[in-house]
Structure formats: structure tokens, C-alpha cells
Amino acid sequence: MPRVADPRTRIVLLRAAEAVFSDRGLSAAKVEDITSRAGVSKGAFYLHFERKEDCFRQIVEGVLARLAVAAKCPPLETITGPLDVPRLLEDRLEESVELFEFCWQNRGIMKMILDGGGGAPFAYLIEEFAAGIERQSEAWIAHAVATGIYRNDVEPTIVARLIGGAYESLVRALIKQQRRPDIEGWARQAQDFLTRGLLAPDVSTIVDQEVKIRSFAGRRRAQQAEARTK
Secondary structure, three states: OOOOOOHHHHHHHHHHHHHHHHHHOOOOOOHHHHHHHHOOOHHHHHHHOOOHHHHHHHHHHHHHHHHHHHHOOOOHHHOOOHHHHHHHHHHHHHHHHHHHHHHHHOHHHHHHHHOOOOOHHHHHHHHHHHHHHHHHHHHHHHHHHHOOOEOOOOOHHHHHHHHHHHHHHHHHHHOOOOOOOOHHHHHHHHHHHHHHOOEOHHHHHHHHHHHHHHHHHHHHHHHHHHHHHO
16 A cells, blocks of 8 residues: 655655755755655655655745745735825835745745755746746836826836845845844835835825834833833
8 A cells, every 4th residue: 555645744854855955055965864854764755755856846936935925015906095105114014024034034045046046947936936026016116106106207117126136135135144133124224215215205205204203102112111110
């Protein structure tokens, strides 16, 4: 009677494989390294994967799927006018922090993905992912221009590529850090830098007012906390 693949073993193998690939790279990693780390037999590995490259491809697909969720633009109907922008920016900031945190926690495999996905056979996965993110970003920017959120001289195609390149550069810098940086600070600075110049003047005024209110509230909370400790 043929052996039945245990889905729990597959998860253990994928985690072990991710660690091995991160440490040794795809070409140097061996199936024996993965099974030894997972504490299972080679036979168990081949119940789930045809070869190590198949295992690596599934890891890359899983990481890109998680990144796609974190990087997904909000539905176009979310924004109908300038008053929606402050809330949207806070929501997007949380999503950016989540994206950067995921990249930091998975920096080993992220480095392999950004260096070409383990070789030419997997490069198309990264290219398809980047193209998809760029298309949805371009569509959202065009919507923001049409609704008067962004300036009417903004070119969606150019801006989408600039934003994509900026975030890729930040992720590359992030995963090289020896210690966990101020991820929320990175995300907030990136958002401020990349969006403030795009906003229409009246929208920028609304956002500035919201920032002042949050800043004042933050100072008040800090003062109250300090007073309670005295």
C-alpha cells in the first residue's frame, strides 16, 4: 500500500528547507540537509516534492503570495474625496509596517528572491509579481488623479515605477541590517516622502491638519504619563 503524504510533514519540510536555502543557497543545499534539519527521511521528502528545486519554488510562491497581500492597493471605491485620505494613509502605513516586518523576519529567503530567485528557472516568478504590483499601483494612482487626490500633472506609469523601485531599495537595505531597525519609522518616512509630493494642494492641507492633531495628542499623552509617574 503506498504511503500517504502527511500535510504536517510538508510544513516541517518547507520550514527546514527555507532555513537551509537561506544558509547555503539553492545550488549548495542538499536534500539530505533539509531532511536532517526536519528530522524526517528522504523518502518523506520525495512524497511531497519531486526535487529540491520544486521545494524552493513552493517557498518562493508562498513568500510572494504573502507579499502580494501586504502590498495590495486598497479598492478604488475606498477613496471618494480628500476627507478619506488621512484614514487611508494610516491604513496604508500599517500595511507597510506589516510588509517590512515580514521581509525582516524572512530576510534570508528574501535575499535569495531579490538576488534572482535562485536562478533563471525562478526569475519569472519575481518578474510576474513585480509586474502585477506595478499594474495595480498604476491603476490606483490614475484613480487618485481622477478623483482630485493627486495632482493632475502626475503620470501614473512613471510614478508607479518610482514607488516600486523605492520600496524594493528599502527592502534590500532592510534585510542587510544586523539588528532590527525602526521599521515603523522607515515605513512612515517612506510614505511621507513618496506621497506628499503627489497630493493636490487642498488634500495636502487636510493631511497636514491631521498630522498636527495626532502630534498634539501624542504630546498630551506623553505629558500625562509623565505626570502620573511623579
